[in-house]
Amino acid sequence: MKSAAKAMQAEDSAETSAQLIRDSIREAIVERRLSPGTKLSEKDVGNLFSVSRTLARAALQALSYEGLVSVEKNRGAFVAYPSPDEARQIFAARRLVEPGILREAAARITPGDISQLKQLLLEEGRLMSERGQTARRAEIKASGDFHLRLAEISGNAIMQRFMEELVARSSLVIALYGQSTASSCGHSEHGEIITAIENNELDRACQLMLHHITHIETDLDLRERKSLGLKEAFEL
Amino acid sequence: MKSAAKAMQAEDSAETSAQLIRDSIREAIVERRLSPGTKLSEKDVGNLFSVSRTLARAALQALSYEGLVSVEKNRGAFVAYPSPDEARQIFAARRLVEPGILREAAARITPGDISQLKQLLLEEGRLMSERGQTARRAEIKASGDFHLRLAEISGNAIMQRFMEELVARSSLVIALYGQSTASSCGHSEHGEIITAIENNELDRACQLMLHHITHIETDLDLRERKSLGLKEAFEL
DNA sequence: ATGCAGATGATCGTATACAATTTGCTGGCG
């Protein structure tokens, strides 16, 4: 397999410090430890990770390219506060790409992949029944990982990166507009998709995926929340 | 229309210097004034734009997130040199998303959009018949703009940005592996797609789009070129 | 002559310093 190449490349690039900080902050955002709109000052970030503003700034810039933080000139960086319209676009994008990814993945999937996905599902179910914030966070992550794993199986690194961005931003949207305190993702729907793939019912799997994404979106209340600044109030 | 909101936001963000540099370099890459593999040292870039290494570095970082330059730790930044496999993934991604974008665009397209697209086509045709490097460059840009304009019409900013990345990287791939010295994009195919949209033959338009993308890819010779370092020779 | 070791130069990685801009406060004026 390609583990050799990957290891080589990893050893080579060696995750520069700024990337580590970026990953930490991203994880915090996706797991909802950081709320949308929170200010991320360069100094604070730098102090928090014991680096200079230079690296903090680089990390924040990187996150802004992923749409997870928005940097405003001369004002600073903030955890992104996606507008309802942005939220709709995110889910529209997922509806657009995920069936295609699913098809590619189904064409390349191995029995090993399937059992791995099932195990992921089990883990997800276990977390759902647990109580507590940490379990909730882990559940959020796990439910996203299902979609990410599918993208990985598809073998297209570009689509995989794009999906990572979409899933991360989806988590932000759900944090903002989600109502059902319960699971963000219909857990059972993931299972149905897997069995559809197993049975080679590709069209049905795609249908299920579409419904699944729409289902997540339906559980949102896409009304303008808070007033993240008068600016936005007049933009729309 | 939304020009007011856009102007407001533009006035607000005001394109920081690093972004201007990034845009300049990206344009140079897409128009093939910069060849894949060319070294972009921070000092040189800084001198060229009369800024410090700080800003040059930021611009190069940004371009690396778009996949147009690759930065190697402690070695520097280079214009990306996509591998054949990467090239295939880029076109696979386009086949995956462009039909969907086309559908969205067709649902929202206005007569004004259509005439604008046709005008773009005319311009493209005019450039095709011209000689000279500058005409060739303009043609490359115009043929990409067709796809970009479609994404813009679709009204999904996220997909639009993704398409911008894909089109830019496609240009790099064609620069590397393209054989037909002639047009990168079958010009006539763009026209057929538009007429299909006009006639509400949506399925046919998508089919044409898929063939079009595949046609571009077919005109490539996806064999390893040059030897961008023995490193890569052993990675695969 | 060939091959390895150490020095040298260039380039990147990171921190710090200074300039520019914004924000919030304070004080005077209508």
Add this chain to the structure above:
DNA sequence: CGCCAGCAAATTGTATACGATCATCTGCAT
């Protein structure tokens, strides 16, 4: 009493400086 001008503090924008890493070249030993 409210409002605007102007100052002060904080934050970002950019440049420069220093340390670390890598590439190249020289010179000695084999």
